Amino acid sequence: MSRSRIVIVGAGFAGYQTARTLSRKLRGAAEIVLVNPNDYFLYLPLLPEVSAGLLEARRVSVSLAGTLPKVRLVLGEVHGVDLDGRAVTYTDPEGREKRLDYDRLVLTVGSVNKLLPIPGVAEHAVGFRGMPEALYLRDHISRQIALAANAEDAEECRARTTFVVVGAGYTGTEVAAHGKMFTDSLARQHARSSGGMRADAKPRWMLLDIADRVLPGLDEKLGRTADQVLRKRGVEVRMGTSVKEATQDGVLLNTGEFVPTRSLIWCVGVRPDPLVDQLGLPTEKGRLLVDEYLNVPGHPEVFACGDAAAVPDLTDPGHYTAMTAQHAHRQGKTAANNIAASYGVGTRRPYRHSDLGFVVDLGGLQAAANPFGVRLSGLPASLVTRGYHLAAMPGNRIRVVTDWLLDAVLRRQAVQLGVLDAWSVPLDTASPETARLAGGAARNR
Numbered sequence: 001m002s003r004s005r006i007v008i009v010g011a012g013f014a015g016y017q018t019a020r021t022l023s024r025k026l027r028g029a030a031e032i033v034l035v036n037p038n039d040y041f042l043y044l045p046l047l048p049e050v051s052a053g054l055l056e057a058r059r060v061s062v063s064l065a066g067t068l069p070k071v072r073l074v075l076g077e078v079h080g081v082d083l084d085g086r087a088v089t090y091t092d093p094e095g096r097e098k099r100l101d102y103d104r105l106v107l108t109v110g111s112v113n114k115l116l117p118i119p120g121v122a123e124h125a126v127g128f129r130g131m132p133e134a135l136y137l138r139d140h141i142s143r144q145i146a147l148a149a150n151a152e153d154a155e156e157c158r159a160r161t162t163f164v165v166v167g168a169g170y171t172g173t174e175v176a177a178h179g180k181m182f183t184d185s186l187a188r189q190h191a192r193s194s195g196g197m198r199a200d201a202k203p204r205w206m207l208l209d210i211a212d213r214v215l216p217g218l219d220e221k222l223g224r225t226a227d228q229v230l231r232k233r234g235v236e237v238r239m240g241t242s243v244k245e246a247t248q249d250g251v252l253l254n255t256g257e258f259v260p261t262r263s264l265i266w267c268v269g270v271r272p273d274p275l276v277d278q279l280g281l282p283t284e285k286g287r288l289l290v291d292e293y294l295n296v297p298g299h300p301e302v303f304a305c306g307d308a309a310a311v312p313d314l315t316d317p318g319h320y321t322a323m324t325a326q327h328a329h330r331q332g333k334t335a336a337n338n339i340a341a342s343y344g345v346g347t348r349r350p351y352r353h354s355d356l357g358f359v360v361d362l363g364g365l366q367a368a369a370n371p372f373g374v375r376l377s378g379l380p381a382s383l384v385t386r387g388y389h390l391a392a393m394p395g396n397r398i399r400v401v402t403d404w405l406l407d408a409v410l411r412r413q414a415v416q417l418g419v420l421d422a423w424s425v426p427l428d429t430a431s432p433e434t435a436r437l438a439g440g441a442a443r444n445r
Contacts (some may be wrong), residue, residue, distance in 0.1 A: 004030040006339060007088060007102035009078045009275075011036035011064055013044075013325045014306030015108035016394065017332030018339075023070035025340040033100065035074045035090055039064055042131060043393050044325060046400070048171070048361070051134040051141070052178035053412050055403045061131065062395040074100065078109070081279055083299060104301050104339055107288065108332065111270035111307035111323060113427055120246035125266040127427045128171055136420040137265065143416055144262055145183055148201050149190040159260035161187075161203045164251055165267055166243055168209035169217060170360065172267030173226050176207040177362040179265075180233050185412050206236045206259065213239060215368075217322070218358050225368040225377045226360055266427055270323060272308045284310035284320060292350035294335045303339060305331035305351075314352045326355065329392070359385040 006022060008015050011034055019034045026032070040061040049055040064073050076090035076098065087101045113127040126140070127133055141163070148160035163183065165176045183203035207230060209216070214230070214237060215223035230237050243264070245252040250260040272286040281296060282289045287310035288296065294311065296302040305311065306328040310320045321327045334351040341348040359369040359381070367381035369388075376384055386404070390397050 004103040004343070005101065006030050006032050006104040006106065007100055008032070008034045008106040008108060009088060010108040010110050010273075010306070010308075011038070011041050012108060012110040012306060013328035014110075014332040014335070015106070016041045016064075016068075017329050018106050018108060018305070018336045019068050019071045020394070021333050021336030022339060023068060025336065025345055026343060028070065029343055029345070030103070032071045033074055033102075034064065034068065034071050035076055035078055035088065035100065036064065037075065037077050037093075038131075039073060039075060041067075041394065043389075043396075045361075045389060045392075047128065047131070047134045048174040048178045050131070051128075051137040051175065052182040052363070053138055053142075053414055054178065054182075054407050055400065057131055057135060059396050059400045059403055062393065067395050078275060079278075081105070081107075081275075083279070083302070086301065102301075104342070105303070106335055106339070107276075107296075107302065107304040107308060108306045108328075109273035109275050109308045111272055112274070113266065114269040114271045115428055116268065118243055118245065121243065121264070121266065122427050124246040124248060125166075125264040125427050126422070126425055127266045128175060129270070132420055132425045135417070136422065136425045139416045139418060139420065140263065140422075141179065141183060142186060142414050145186040145190060145203070146416075149193070151201075155260065157201050158204070159250065160262050161201050162206070162250075162259060162261040163204070163263040163265065164206045164208065164243075164259060164261050165265045166208050167267035167269065168207050168211065168214045168237070168239070169267065169269060170215065170358075172207060172209070172265075173214055173230070174361055174363075175265060175267060176205050176235050177226075177230060177233065177366070180205045180230075180235050181363045182412070182414075184234075186414050189411070189414065204236070205234070206238060208238050208241045208243065208253070210242045211239060215360065218360075219370050219375070221375050222358065222360060222368045222370055225375075225381075226362060229362045229366045229368075270307060276308050287320070287323075292352075293338050293348055294331060294351055295338070300342075303335045305335045311351055314350060315354050321351075321353075325392075326358075327353065359388050361385050361389075 043060040046060045076092045078090040080089040144160040148157045151157040165172045213223045214227040243251045244254045276288045288304045290304050290309050292312050294303045294305050307323040313319045313321045330353050338348040357371040365379050365382050367385040369376045369381040369384045
């Protein structure tokens with residue numbers, strides 16, 4: 001008889017930790033299958049450093065086959081779940097549809113870009129949810145500075161050196177902080193070249209958010225620290241401000257001001273993967289409802305965690321845990337323990353976790369952190385932040401440290417790899433039609 005099969009959908013923080021913990025606990029008692037479009041786990045918190053040319057892409061991409069030796073990796077995009085037949089259907093990288101039966105199912109499909117009904121945004125903005133966006137943005141930023149260095153028209157030069165980030169949350173704040181340092185470095189390199197750089201070509205970064213402060217979902221003092229660092233670095237921080245319309249030539253703000261730019265970076269948040277809606281199960285704001293054991297009600301063989309699941313917050317009754325990597329990582333471990341318990345290994349336990357604090361990397365020696373409630377800034381926060389990332393990464397630690405050390409003593413590399421076109425990184429990754437339209441518009445920019 002064949003072994004029982006556990007299928008995990010998605011290799012983000014929750015899925016990776018589920019697979020890793022199960023492989024250690026079950027010791028071959030069940031077949032563990034991980035279905036994911038890519039063969040790597042992406043360490044998202046360091047993605048802004050990839051877009052800023054500080055880290056190479058492979059540094060934040062941890063091999064699934066190399067770090068999960070007892071887990072069978074299946075490359076594919078799951079697009080359907082047959083709950084009654086206990087099977088998932090997926091499309092492999094070559095477009096072939098396949099079916100995979102399961103005895104236990106773990107849904108950790110994560111999230112996609114959160115869209116707002118703002119004209120032109122889907123066509124002209126780039127998101128920041130994966131490696132393709134980070135690599136494209138790195139090339140795009142380098143290209144805009146290079147084109148600005150040779151622009152004869154002052155208006156074109158200013159538009160190409162203006163970068164607008166929408167969303168002052170965790171991701172947007174880090175993207176703006178690292179991006180400003182990156183473009184300043186690029187501008188200095190072009191200024192030293194024979195062609196020089198226009199006097200009015202100083203890179204301009206704007207960080208917009210409709211909220212009243214930076215990092216609105218985190219500790220107020222963390223937000224204040226980040227705000228001060230950004231402003232001192234030259235980033236224009238505009239709270240209570242957002243985009244009313246995006247065009248090929250720039251963005252119209254809700255204040256009535258039009259900002260000429262070729263770079264609109266969308267970091268307003270995330271929403272659960274659309275696969276959740278297709279299940280026909282109860283949801284909470286798009287997230288699949290589960291109990292405190294991460295079980296889907298009515299389906300004891302199905303578990304869900306991470307961004308796609310609405311997990312009861314036992315430390316704050318009546319609410320659900322936030323969509324953060326910290327929760328996803330620990331929920332994955334809890335799901336694995338409870339699945340193992342269903343095989344007679346250990347006992348199941350509810351998910352209960354209080355935030356241990358947050359770290360925000362602001363580039364250079366600047367950061368903001370509050371580990372265990374202790375508020376830090378500057379160098380101490382930077383050391384804590386980098387230490388936290390190294391501890392949380394499941395691999396590539398030495399390579400990451402090497403890149404950090406090289407950046408401290410060498411000039412940052414800023415070559416354009418040209419591996420991705422704009423049409424390959426649509427903002428609406430959940431809609432093929434929007435992706436097609438966005439690609440067409442981007443190709444014409």
